Amino acid sequence: MLFTSVFKSVARWLFLLGIVGVAEWGAASPPSFQERGKSVARPAVVLDDQELQWIASHPRVVVTALEYPLYQFKDEHGQWTGLNSDLLKRISDMTGLQFVYQESFSTDQMLAHLESGSADLSTTLAMNDERKAFLDFSHAFGGAGWVFVGQAGAPPVQSLEDLAKRVLVLPTRHALEAMIRRNYPSIELRSVKTYAEARAWVESGEAYATIESEIGAQLIPSGRLQIGAVVPGKWDADYLVVRKGQPQLLSILNKALEALPAHELRNLRLKWFGGATTPQAPGFWQRFDSWICWGMLVLSLFGLLSLLWNRRLAVVVRQRVEAQRSLRDQLAFQHALMDAMPDPMFVRDLQGRLIMCNKSYEDALSTRFDRMQGRQLIEVDVMPRQTAELLHSEFLAQLSTRRTRFFERQLLFKEGVRDIYQWTVPFYTADGQLRGLLGGWADIARRTRQT
Incomplete structure (x- = not known):
């Protein structure tokens, strides 16, 4: 009610101005905005009988996915998104293939999933000789260069020769690892699980540099790292990678990539990597309309x-x-x-302090619960001192052994010696944590008289 009363008049004016602004904005909007509501024609992919049969017999294609910002990553709802995820959605619409994701946490784990056959496809693996032995690569649909990432303040790395006798850290089974070991033996190569760990090594000074894709490196926050030169002669092309033995799947993916219009693929890359065009400066009324629209949106969201x-x-x-x-x-x-319960009963915690008792317990010790609550037997004068010390030590010993006790004994109370049947049982939380003891006793002589 307070929110409505304060902003009611403002909301009315914003609504009226917004209607005028939206009308002018719609009239002046570029064709790309006007055509947003129109259905986009989806190109057909012509598949042969073997490919159609393969799709029918393989209803799900398992994609081993490693989070790689902009290309493939999880959003705030835990859903996979990014350029490659959008591309797979388009291929799914065009072919009927159904892609399901299996998360991996390193390049090595992703390759292991493909080698073992637990996954069928990857979208973020670069090509090298080792991988071509057990993987097939689709047509390339883009790419970027490899760049050196070094510590801020140090001379930027310009080439692999600059790393001679220095530590270069790479994720295990990196696409360039085998080439560097073979052609640059003077580089001290170290392997870690992920790109994040590699960057941490460089930040801490344990390594001189690492190598990342140019797109991923652009997302590194400014601070203790800096981007060096592009690795000469090395290009990180974008492929859809399938494990060998699936020629139909590779053929379907290649046909889908060929059928995908170039402008649509370009728009997908612009969506995630940004465009190079410079828009015209908007006029005053266009800016005013934009302010009104944003104001209404913020107000509505609030x-x-x-x-x-x-x-x-x-x-x-x-x-x-x-x-x-x-x-x-x-x-x-x-x-x-x-x-x-007619017999005395009590509940004690791990230190032997009283948590709960019944009326019979109060009557048996001629006291009240509020006098004993949170206190040990040796702290209250309800039993002879030697009896209180004996029972307290037995409670603590039983808590350490966690054994139940049921036995007959003679015990000295203030009224004298009684023959009792005593029992104490450890009790636990729902997740199995020991919380204390539940116990009590019965007067054997009274029970004998009752029977």
Whole structure:
């Protein structure tokens, strides 16, 4: 109500101005915006009988996916997104292939999934001789160069020769690893699991440099790292990579890439990597319309979030009240159940302090619970000193062994010696954590008289 009363008049003016602004903005918008609502023609892919049969017999294609920003990564909802994920969605629409993701956490693990046959496809692997032995590569659909990444303040690395007798750190089974070991033996090569670990080595000074894709390196935040030169003569082309033995899948992917219009692939890359065109400067009214639209959007989002937040708070409060009521009911039932027991019963924690007892326990020791709550037997004067010390030491010993005890014994109370049947049982939380002891006793002589 407070939100509505404060912003009601402002919202009306923004709404009226927004209508005018949207109308002018729509009239002045470029064709790309006007055509947004039109359906985009999806090119058909002509598949032969063997390829159609392969799709029918392989309803799911498992994609081993390693998070690689802009190319393939998880959004805030845990869904895979990025350039390569968008490309697979288009191929799925064109061919009927269904792609499911299997997350990997390193290049080595991704290659292992393909080698073992637990995955069929990868979208972020570069080509080298080792991989060509057990993988097939589709037509290239883009690419970027490899660049050196070094420590900020140090001379930028210009070539592999600059790394002679220096430590170069790379993720295990990096696309350039075999070539560097073969052609540059003077480089001290170290292997780690991920690009993040490699960057951490460079930041800490344990390594002089690492090598990353030019696209990924552009996302490195400024600070303790700097991007050097492009690795000469090495190009990181973008492929769809399938394990060998699946010629139909490779053929389907190649046909889909060939059928995908060049402008659509270009738009996908522009969407994730940004464009090079310079837009015309908008006029005053266009900027004003934009401000109005953004103002209405922010105001609407604020109102919606306020409404959702209030509803959420109401649900949380109601759930908490219901949980507290249920807990009170359970505690009341437990107390009533214990008080209904004719024999003394008690509950003690891991230090032997009293948590709960029944009326019979209070009567047997001629005291009240509020005098004993949170205290050990040796801290209250309800039993002879030697009896209290004996029972307390037995409680602590039993907690260390976690064994149950059921036995008859004679025990000295203030009224004298009694023959009792004593029992104590360790109790645990739902996840198996020891919480204390549940125990009690029965007067054998009284039971004998009752029988």
